[in-house]
Amino acid sequence: xxxxxxxxxxxxxxxxxxxxxxxxxxxxxxxxxxxxxxxxxxxxxxxxxxxxxxxxxxxxxxxxxxxxxxxxxxxxxxxxxxxxxxxxxxxxxxxxxxxxxxxxxxxxxxxxxxxxxxxxxxxxxxxxxxxxxxxxxxxxxxxxxxxxxxxxxxxxxxxxxxxxxxxxxxxxxxxxxxxxxxxxxxxxxxxxxxxxxxxxxxxxxxxxxxxxxxxxxxxxxxxxxxxxxxxxxxxxxxxxxxxxxxxxxxxxxxxxxxxxxxxxxxxxxxxxxxxxxxxxxxxxxxxxxxxxxxxxxxxxxxxxxxxxxxxxxxxxxxxxxxxxxxxxxxxxxxxxxxxxxxxxxxxxxxxxxxxxxxxxxxxxxxxxxxxxxxxxxxxxxxxxxxxxxxxxxxxxxxxxxxxxxxxxxxxxxxxxxxxxxxxxxxxxxxxxxxx
Numbered sequence: 001x002x003x004x005x006x007x008x009x010x011x012x013x014x015x016x017x018x019x020x021x022x023x024x025x026x027x028x029x030x031x032x033x034x035x036x037x038x039x040x041x042x043x044x045x046x047x048x049x050x051x052x053x054x055x056x057x058x059x060x061x062x063x064x065x066x067x068x069x070x071x072x073x074x075x076x077x078x079x080x081x082x083x084x085x086x087x088x089x090x091x092x093x094x095x096x097x098x099x100x101x102x103x104x105x106x107x108x109x110x111x112x113x114x115x116x117x118x119x120x121x122x123x124x125x126x127x128x129x130x131x132x133x134x135x136x137x138x139x140x141x142x143x144x145x146x147x148x149x150x151x152x153x154x155x156x157x158x159x160x161x162x163x164x165x166x167x168x169x170x171x172x173x174x175x176x177x178x179x180x181x182x183x184x185x186x187x188x189x190x191x192x193x194x195x196x197x198x199x200x201x202x203x204x205x206x207x208x209x210x211x212x213x214x215x216x217x218x219x220x221x222x223x224x225x226x227x228x229x230x231x232x233x234x235x236x237x238x239x240x241x242x243x244x245x246x247x248x249x250x251x252x253x254x255x256x257x258x259x260x261x262x263x264x265x266x267x268x269x270x271x272x273x274x275x276x277x278x279x280x281x282x283x284x285x286x287x288x289x290x291x292x293x294x295x296x297x298x299x300x301x302x303x304x305x306x307x308x309x310x311x312x313x314x315x316x317x318x319x320x321x322x323x324x325x326x327x328x329x330x331x332x333x334x335x336x337x338x339x340x341x342x343x344x345x346x347x348x349x350x351x352x353x354x355x356x357x358x359x360x361x362x363x364x365x366x367x368x369x370x371x372x373x374x375x376x377x378x379x380x381x382x383x384x385x386x387x388x389x390x391x392x393x394x395x396x397x398x399x400x401x402x403x404x405x406x407x408x409x410x411x412x413x414x415x416x417x418x419x420x421x422x423x424x425x426x427x428x429x430x431x432x433x434x435x
Contacts, residue, residue, distance in 0.1 A: 004174050005050045006098055008167065009069055012048065013062035015163050020063070020115050020154070021123035023048060024132050025056040043353040044125070044164055046262055051097055053088060055105050061115040067100040070115060075104045109135070116143055118152050123160040161358065168352060169359035170373035175263060175352065176413065179375060180422060182219065182260035183411055186267050187425035189213040190254065193228075194433075197252050199274055203228040203242040206254065214258040223264035224355050227255035230273060234405025235383040237345060248274040251281055253405055257355070264355045266377050267423045268409035271433045280400050282430065284382050287319030289428060291380040292408045295347055299378065299412045299419040304367035309347035312380040316343050325384075325401060326394050341390050348377040351411055372416045379409030 012021065026042040041052050049058050051071065059070040076089035093102035103111050116122060122140055126133050136157075143153040171179065189210040197206050207228045214221055229239040230246040234253035246252060250273045257265035270285065272278075277285060291312040298308040317339045320326045326338050333339060350357035352375060361368055384401045411422040427433060 001050055002098055005048060009048055009060060011167060012164060013060050013068060016062055016123060018063050018119060019121045019123050020119040021060040021160050022136060023058040024129055025054050027129060028054050047168055047353060049097055057108055059115050063118055064115055069100050071099040071102045072105045072108045073102060112139060116154055119154045121156040121158050122154045123158050125160050165358035169350060171352060171375055178261040178263040182258050182263050182265040183422040185214060185217040185219050185258040185260060186265035187423055190267055190269055190426045193254055194271055197273055199246055199248040201246055203230055203244050207242045210256050219258040219260045221259060223257040223259040229253045232386060232403035235385045246273045249278055253407055262353055264351060265411055266351055266355055267426060268379055268407045269426055269428060270406045275434060281404055283323060284404055285406050287316060288380055288382050288406045288408050291315035292378055295378050295380060296412055299414060301370055301372050301414055303370050305361055305370060306367045308378060312347040313339060316380060325397060326390060341388050342382055342384060347380050351375045351377055370414045372414050374414045376412055377409055378412050379407055381407035
């Protein structure tokens with residue numbers, strides 16, 4: 001993978017001109033008292049370096065005569081490594097990760113100016129690490145103070161995101177290999193979940209079995225907190241308590257995915273706990289399924305990003321009208337967003353190193369155009385939340401629909417000729433979900 005990281009850095013540096021880009025590693029997050037969460041590297045930092053330690057800074061300075069790629073890292077310290085794990089150290093940062101130069105992180109303030117003083121701008125994302133933000137701003141201010149004497153130095157700070165995130169949006173073959181593996185593990189876990197789900201079992205039992213498979217198959221664990229929502233819990237979009245006992249004649253909505261090699265899968269399936277849909281569940285499920293199938297068909301290179309969402313909204317609105325849950329002319333209902341009490345989220349998002357991956361969805365008024373190598377989710381849903389008030393001009397909701405929540409989600413790769421559903425191995429047709 002080092003050749004891949006090097007290629008990414010070279011591609012980014014070609015876009016920086018005479019600028020210098022600075023990237024900060026993720027911080028260690030505290031779970032409670034002095035217990036820390038498992039470290040997870042910042043995605044931008046990892047994308048460019050593959051370096052998986054905290055307290056590090058990467059500098060890209062394409063204009064520097066000797067050092068275009070510089071790492072500041074924690075030095076080797078045996079006493080600390082005994083407690084918190086082995087460190088790469090300064091020398092290995094050059095040997096293993098291909099840095100042209102590496103320094104102890106404590107020397108950053110001293111060494112960094114030489115990579116900034118001839119740059120015309122600093123590319124840096126002002127993130128959540130306020131102390132480091134202040135450090136970068138102070139370096140910039142010092143250089144600006146001496147600019148009249150030297151006539152060189154960064155006269156602006158520009159966010160690195162727009163350039164780097166456009167690169168991250170289009171996945172390389174190596175990235176797609178990792179995403180296919182994350183998807184395959186997630187498919188196995190979802191299929192096992194459907195096998196063990198039964199009336200009387202608890203949501204957390206299903207969660208535990210899925211996350212066991214994530215780790216057993218070499219994954220890092222869940223890509224995000226697993227949602228295992230039975231009954232009306234499925235109407236809570238980000239339900240994660242997972243502590244309810246499942247009952248017969250209920251649906252179970254599972255939104256869960258595996259992280260593998262830092263890349264993520266994101267799958268949702270909804271199915272009857274007891275193996276049989278009620279008539280109301282089946283009617284709503286078929287609407288969501290049709291919306292998803294038609295939306296996936298719109299994932300084509302050259303199509304605007306919003307087209308698959310608009311397609312799903314139309315199918316869902318038509319279905320709600322047919323069932324009498326809302327009334328009116330479909331185009332007007334869509335224009336007035338009368339479907340939103342029942343379908344309140346978008347139909348998808350980018351997927352990659354982050355579950356909600358980076359990249360713009362539109363440029364001003366113009367939507368992003370889909371291109372080969374992009375991966376996105378397609379996840380329409382319907383949620384008849386108890387006590388929903390659809391509006392003065394809409395009918396009261398018949399209690400037989402109340403508490404039904406359905407979402408169907410797949411991960412879809414845009415190809416040169418159309419699309420590929422990476423998560424197609426989890427059944428979703430009605431006839432596949434019956435006993």
